[in-house]
Amino acid sequence: MLKAEIFVYLKKSISDPPGIAVLNSLKSLGFDNVEKVRMGKYIVVYLNENDIEKAKELVKLMCEKLLCNPVMEEYKFNILEE
């Protein structure tokens, strides 16, 4: 079995209201060195598949079809042995 760790995050050009709220909160806690915060989603998909290349292809399809909205989001992923 393979495990895909998928990260979906807003494109740089899209404003990120939750990220700004967390940034302000971190600053109010005294973390003055924080420049910017971006929030995203972390999705784990377990695959009944042992071929890493096949898994990569499948996960790419999943991201492009459903997990990521290419109008506003980007994604990256890692395939790991479970």
Place this chain on the structure above:
Amino acid sequence: MKFGVVVFPGSNCDSDCFHVIKDVINEDVEYIWHDSDEKLTGFDCIILPGGFSYGDYLRAGAIARFSKIMPRIEEFAQNGGLVIGICNGFQILTESHLLPGALIRNKNLKFICSDQYVKVVNTNTPFTNLYKEGEVINLPIAHGEGNYVVDEETLKQIIQNQQIVLQYCDKYGNVNDETNPNGSILNIAGICNKEKNVFGLMPHPERSSEKILGCEDGKRVFLSIVNYLKSR
């Protein structure tokens, strides 16, 4: 003339839309279950109502967009049928690429539920032909993810094609950052597709279609549809 109201698990404005069509403007209307893949024959206008659809935890409308009814709606729209998506319905229309752009969390992160002044900037659509150009109307908004975003190139195109239909404003019609409740680019509250037969908006016209609810500014959205269909 026949309207169809799509019901998703989680929809809660479906009954409001049904009521407005049946009892307020007295037209024929039928519910359509989201899991139906029957061809949409005999319908003139399909309403995607507001009030959440299942799977909004991924992105609003992202999973609903793959309901069995959606390819039928795409087909219906491609053949010139009228489709209106209200609030969550608007989100589903952007997710299914029937409308450009996307909707993200409100700028202030709050779920907003209030009356909102909206300017009708394009009356040359099947959904707004009974308004005056530049008219300021009052429609309720109730959303957490109504912040409309679009890339620069697409924005240029939607301006050029006059696809911006409604903009948030104040009672005098001023459109600026102070009169923008959710952070939408250019205060966009509603847009249509290039062909003008698909319309999405975050405000709820069905909730302001009767005097008993305090305002009937939204009623003309539905009457405009009837007017368009009759004059076609």
